[in-house]
Every structure is written in C-alpha cells, then in structure tokens.
Amino acid sequence: MPEAVVEIKGLTKDFKTLRAVDDVSFCIYPGEILGLLGPNGAGKTTIIHMILGLTTPTSGEIRMFGCDLKKTRQACVQNANFSSTYVSMPNSLTVKECLKVFARLYKVKNRNKRITEVLNIFEIEDIQNHMVRTLSSGQQTRLNLAKSLINSPKILLLDEPTASLDPDIADKTRTMLRSITRERNISILYTSHNMKEMEEISDRLIFLHHGKIIAQGKPKEVIKNYRGKNLEEVFLKVAREGHP
Amino acid sequence: MKPHRLGALFMRHLYLYRRSVPRLVEMFYWPLLDLLVWGFITVYLSQFRQTLPGFVTFFIGALILWDILFRSHQGISVSFLEDIWSKNLLNLFASPLSAMEYISALMLVGLFKLVITATVMTLLAWVFYSFNIFLLGFSLIPFALNLIIMGWTIGIITTAIILRFGQEAEVLAWALGFLFMPISAVFYPVSVLPSFLQTLAKAIPASYVFEGMRGILNSGTFSSAQLLRAFGLNALYISLAFLFFRWNFKVVKKKGLLVRIGE
Numbered sequence: 001m002p003e004a005v006v007e008i009k010g011l012t013k014d015f016k017t018l019r020a021v022d023d024v025s026f027c028i029y030p031g032e033i034l035g036l037l038g039p040n041g042a043g044k045t046t047i048i049h050m051i052l053g054l055t056t057p058t059s060g061e062i063r064m065f066g067c068d069l070k071k072t073r074q075a076c077v078q079n080a081n082f083s084s085t086y087v088s089m090p091n092s093l094t095v096k097e098c099l100k101v102f103a104r105l106y107k108v109k110n111r112n113k114r115i116t117e118v119l120n121i122f123e124i125e126d127i128q129n130h131m132v133r134t135l136s137s138g139q140q141t142r143l144n145l146a147k148s149l150i151n152s153p154k155i156l157l158l159d160e161p162t163a164s165l166d167p168d169i170a171d172k173t174r175t176m177l178r179s180i181t182r183e184r185n186i187s188i189l190y191t192s193h194n195m196k197e198m199e200e201i202s203d204r205l206i207f208l209h210h211g212k213i214i215a216q217g218k219p220k221e222v223i224k225n226y227r228g229k230n231l232e233e234v235f236l237k238v239a240r241e242g243h244p
Numbered sequence: 245m246k247p248h249r250l251g252a253l254f255m256r257h258l259y260l261y262r263r264s265v266p267r268l269v270e271m272f273y274w275p276l277l278d279l280l281v282w283g284f285i286t287v288y289l290s291q292f293r294q295t296l297p298g299f300v301t302f303f304i305g306a307l308i309l310w311d312i313l314f315r316s317h318q319g320i321s322v323s324f325l326e327d328i329w330s331k332n333l334l335n336l337f338a339s340p341l342s343a344m345e346y347i348s349a350l351m352l353v354g355l356f357k358l359v360i361t362a363t364v365m366t367l368l369a370w371v372f373y374s375f376n377i378f379l380l381g382f383s384l385i386p387f388a389l390n391l392i393i394m395g396w397t398i399g400i401i402t403t404a405i406i407l408r409f410g411q412e413a414e415v416l417a418w419a420l421g422f423l424f425m426p427i428s429a430v431f432y433p434v435s436v437l438p439s440f441l442q443t444l445a446k447a448i449p450a451s452y453v454f455e456g457m458r459g460i461l462n463s464g465t466f467s468s469a470q471l472l473r474a475f476g477l478n479a480l481y482i483s484l485a486f487l488f489f490r491w492n493f494k495v496v497k498k499k500g501l502l503v504r505i506g507e
Contacts, residue, residue, distance in 0.1 A: 104252035
C-alpha cells in the first residue's frame with residue numbers, strides 16, 4: 001500500500017449536544033478518488049472542513065502528507081485545494097483577476113502560464129475578462145474548479161462540485177477530474193448527492209450516516225454487499241432505514 | 245507572515261475598488277459631506293469671533309483627523325464584510341493564509357484607503373476654506389499614526405465580533421468607531437466632559453491627539469508626554485485586540501462558525 005496522502009484516525013466533532021462526526025477513520029491514497037456519501041447532515045462537509053483546518057475537531061487526528069495538520073496546517077494546505085458549490089469567488093472581480101489573486105496567495109510560479117492552463121482545462125478562457133457576477137452558475141462552478149487547480153494540488157477536496165452544472169458540463173468535468181488524477185496523481189475527496197456520478201467517478205466509497213461510517217468499499221462491492229440494484233437504492237435504504 | 249499572501253489580499257481589494265464606482269463614491273461621499281457641513285458651520289461661527297473662542301475654527305482640522313481614525317477602522321471592518329458578502333471567506337481560509345495575515349492585509353488596505361481619502365479632504369479643506377492641516381507641522385505624523393492605530397484596534401475588535409456573532413453584528417462595522425467619538429474630545433476639550441467621562445477619555449488615545457491638535461493651533465505647543473501616553477495606550481490596546489482576535493478565531497473554528505459565516 002502506498003503512503004496515504006490523508007490519514008484520518010478517530011475523528012470526532014461535537015456541536016454542543018450534536019455529534020456531527022463520530023469516530024471516523026479512513027485514508028486517501030495517491031491518485032485515488034474517494035467518494036463521501038450520505039444523507040444531509042451525515043457529516044460529509046464537516047469532515048472536509050476539518051481536513052482544511054476550517055473547523056477544529058473535538059478529538060482525533062488528521063495527517064496530511066505524513067504531517068500532523070494541527071501543527072503544520074499552512075505547509076499542508078499549500079499542497080491542497082478545495083471547491084464547493086456553496087462558496088463563491090469575489091463577484092466584482094473578473095475571472096482572470098480571481099485566479100491572479102489565488103495564484104499569488106498560493107505562491108504559484110509562472111502565474112500567467114498556470115492561469116492560462118487552468119482556464120483551458122475548464123474551457124473558460126473566453127470569459128476570462130468577464131466579471132464573476134455576470135457568470136452563469138455553471139461558469140462559476142468551473143471557475144471554482146479552475147481555482148482549485150491553480151496551485152497544482154496533490155489533494156483536492158470537492159464538496160458537491162457539479163451540483164449546478166448541466167449534464168454535458170458535469171460529464172466533461174468528471175472526465176477531466178478522472179484524467180487529472182491519472183495524469184498528475186492527484187487524490188480527490190469528493191461529495192455529491194448524484195449517485196450515478198458517485199458510482200462512475202469514485203474508486204472507493206465511504207457511506208456516512210449520523211456521522212458514522214456504516215459502509216465502505218469499491219462502488220460495485222458496496223452495491224453487491226448491500227444487495228442493491230445500484231448506488232441510489234443503497235443510498236435510499238441508508239437515508240430511510242439508517243443502514244444499508 | 246508571508247508578503248505574497250498579504251500582497252494577494254491587497255490586490256484583491258485593489259481590483260475591487262479600481263472599477264467599482266459606488267465603492268469609490270462611498271470613499272469620498274461622507275468625508276466630502278462632513279467637510280461641507282462643518283466647513284460652513286466654521287465659516288458662520290467665525291463671524292462671531294469676538295464672542296467665541298478661537299478654537300471653533302479648528303473644526304475642520306478635527307474633522308480631517310477624525311476621518312483618519314474612522315477610515316482606518318472601516319478599512320478593516322468593511323473589507324472583511326466584502327469577503328463575507330461575496331461568500332469568498334472560505335476560499336481564503338482554506339488556503340495557507342493565517343488569521344493574522346488576513347488581518348494584517350486588511351490593515352494595509354485600510355491604510356491605503358485612508359491615505360487617498362485624507363489627501364482629498366486635505367486638498368478640499370485648503371481649496372474651500374483655506375485651512376492648512378500642515379499647520380500642525382511634524383506633529384501631524386505622530387497624531388495621524390496614533391489615530392490610525394486606534395482605528396485598526398477598533399476594526400480588529402469589530403471583525404472579531406462579526407466573526408463570532410455573524411452578519412447580525414455587521415452594523416458595528418460603521419457604528420463602533422462613533423462610540424468613541426464623544427469621549428475622544430474631537431470637537432471640544434476633555435475639560436467640558438463630566439468627571440467620570442474625563443476619566444474614561446484619559447484612557448482613549450484619540451483624546452490626547454485632539455487635545456494636542458488644539459494646543460498647537462491655539463498656542464503652538466503640545467505635551468509630548470501626553471502623546472507618548474497615547475502611543476503607550478495604543479500599543480497596549482492593539483496588542484490586546486490581536487490577542488482577542490486570535491482567541492476568537494480559535495473559538496469560531498471550534499464552534500464551526502467560520503464555515504457558517506463563510507457560506
């Protein structure tokens with residue numbers, strides 16, 4: 001087994017009396033796309049926020065690239081990035097200006113070249129001088145994804161990244177994410193409520209319910225083990241019955 | 245503290261102001277309005293020079309100096325709100341940017357904005373009312389520096405409170421600075437305040453600056469010991485403000501409030 005890019009042990013998060021994440025342990029390996037699945041409030045986004053150091057865990061350990069996140073957060077997240085449908089870019093800036101700001105923030109070398117590259121990857125070079133507020137939600141999502149690749153990260157944390165994309169662009173985005181994991185050995189932690197998408201894109205899945213891991217494995221294994229026709233059926237069982 | 249990260253945030257706000265006409269107007273609208281109102285009051289009162297003390301003519305100077313403090317405060321708190329309004333805060337804090345770097349960058353943004361506003365106000369005061377703020381001489385530098393630091397302190401505290409209590413507290417971005425105005429002796433000497441407020445005023449660095457300004461314009465002298473006291477108080481308060489922000493940032497991350505305000 002290669003060394004894990006992210007290693008999580010006994011991660012727990014309490015918000016007052018609510019246990020949002022309950023003793024979760026898992027690893028993400030180089031070049032792997034790990035899907036986090038679960039109904040609303042299962043703890044998926046909280047886990048992503050804890051990995052980024054945006055929320056402090058109640059207990060447990062997060063190691064990124066072998067280092068303790070608590071002690072070396074700045075060095076760790078230098079090689080990470082994230083995109084979420086619920087987080088935007090400054091809407092009074094142009095697409096290119098946003099990318100310039102984040103390229104500088106991450107101290108990207110050859111900034112202009114890298115900006116051109118990520119604009120091309122997401123096919124948004126034609127709108128690079130458009131203000132963010134004038135973009136469609138699909139274009140904004142692609143800008144968020146372009147930002148998430150600006151520093152050539154080793155680990156990408158994507159929280160429902162295709163939620164506002166039309167099927168065509170969503171499919172292109174998945175294909176692109178697949179190809180960058182293969183070509184550049186990037187690891188991805190991915191959440192989505194689109195079960196077909198999760199089945200298609202994930203190398204491995206983790207099913208969360210009430211903050212606990214209740215199932216994990218390769219998508220086909222999970223479906224087979226829990227006697228579902230597809231992932232959606234397994235998901236519905238989890239959401240309604242609390243177990244697969 | 246990495247300069248490239250401070251530079252990135254500074255650039256982000258520069259882009260914002262470069263093409264946003266409403267934001268540029270806001271930078272000059274209130275100062276200009278204040279200058280017109282107080283300027284004409286001063287012109288009117290100066291007709292009664294025989295019965296009024298000389299310091300009424302110092303209103304314009306007081307106004308320019310107060311605006312330095314207020315803009316310094318707003319430079320931090322309103323810039324922070326810009327990141328909340330654009331739902332960009334999580335993108336920033338998901339990067340290697342630290343809380344202290346973020347605040348330091350906003351301090352620079354505030355400084356940049358106030359230099360522009362104060363320059364315009366100084367020019368207009370000179371053109372409209374022949375008031376020359378540089379009559380204060382070299383003392384203008386420590387005066388302005390004290391007001392900038394006090395404005396930063398209020399801005400840091402405001403930002404920490406908004407982080408903790410969410411956008412409900414955003415009114416503080418404009419209001420908190422004014423809370424200090426009555427006891428800062430901006431337009432009147434500390435001696436006119438009731439004794440308990442005089443005690444409070446002595447704990448406010450800005451009160452020494454405004455007393456000093458009146459001293460210079462009245463008699464050409466001011467107490468450098470008092471100015472040092474203002475620097476001492478400012479050093480203490482801004483250190484405490486940084487500690488408060490740092491502690492509060494930890495609490496906010498622990499309670500999961502950072503992601504709530506950032507989304």
